Amino acid sequence: MSAPQMTVAIDDGGRHATAHVPSQAATLDLRGDTEQDLMTAVFAQAHAEARSSGQTITVAVSGGIDTAPMRLEVDPDQTIRPAPEQTPGQGPVTPNRERPQGRPGGGTPVVRIQAEGTEPSVPVRSPASDPTPESAAVAAEEEDGHAHSPARPLHPMSGLAAPEIAPGAGEPARLGVRGRLNAMFGLRLAPQPQSPEMRLRAAESVITRTLPDFSVMTVANPKGGVGKTPIAVALTQTLANLRGAGTVVCADLGEVGGSLAKRVAVRPPHDNDIPALLAAHPDPRAPIRPSELAQHLTRQPSGEDIIAGRRGGATSVLGRNDAAHLAAIVAQHRDILVADTGNNPLAGSWQWAVTAADAVVVPVPLRWDAADAAEEMITELASTGNIVLQRTIVVITTGPGDAPMVEHDTVEALRELGVPLVARMPFEPLFASGERLALSRLQPHTRAALTRLAEEVVKTITGP
Known part of the structure; x- marks a missing residue:
């Protein structure tokens, strides 16, 4: 005789469930102030x-x-405990309900521009010379997205399947209903293969890849106040959190110094800056011991190091040779240099950071001035024929006071210029606050978005 079955259907808000109770032959409404309270009521x-x-x-x-x-x-x-898998003849399995399109599941990644099976509301395409159909639209926060170049076929971020052997597939779920059940009752339910959690685990696996060589990731937009420093800091934290402490350095390469030292969790001492490091080690080819390098860097809670740019005591601006000198020193003991740039594209440090980059991230808030500055910068890159354009990721960021019509025009302009990838980040209040940044203080959907963005950065560096 088969065991009685109680079926429970939870609504999309996670606060209400409908339970069919076999002994009463009735349907009960169960509620909770939080999803954990609801699951407690279900199992009571x-x-x-x-x-x-x-x-x-x-x-x-x-x-x-x-x-x-x-x-x-x-x-x-x-x-x-988990019930044994049903085999044919054991009776029906509760059917899966479709989630409404356009709603991200449990802390979903970066944005998407299209839901699966629909036409994109904002087309983002690769250059016209691309013959492949995959190079059309896609991806980033709730209902918008990003597109890939011919070298990296495009997939909807919202529905990208996990690999055949998904990283972490044997680990219990930590997110969603399954994660809460595991935490509450000591179970070891695995996440579903196509779940947002497995997609994030796949992204984490990409981020931890071995890099072919020392790599530079540059965050650039000549317009000030567009969020370059928050994104540089948060991406550095994400990379270090997954790749390990002592693997990533974030440097302020503004020609006269910027706000990097004021936005990090642990501020550097006044004498810890790029000019001081270069003065202490004038020959970039000379070996430097890890302990000597560490004296000029400031370790952060996520394991990354930061170094401030030109500060009050310096007598000159940072130039191209200074930036290259810094990179040569850092490359001896670190994997990645994240360059937070200033607002002057004529500065030598800015030009080095962009032309030497293995990946360039361009933040673009939905404002006409920020979009125009980014478009002018990318137009200049395109006119030089520099291959850095093919390593560029534009990140559209949202926030209060957005002008939504900016997005369509900007995306169309970027498409015409041949930008291979456009993503969309959700609004993060801490970025806009001017406060110090720590990964643990960011909203879950921001951390998930940063993980997906870091994945794209590593793919740009290493290939798909």
């Missing part, structure tokens, strides 16, 4: 059902943030 009902029937019951859960169905067994003594 399941325990009561098991006790009243005096036998193990099966609980089939579907819906909520994690829409894939799951089946659990609940004993009268309140033991909970």
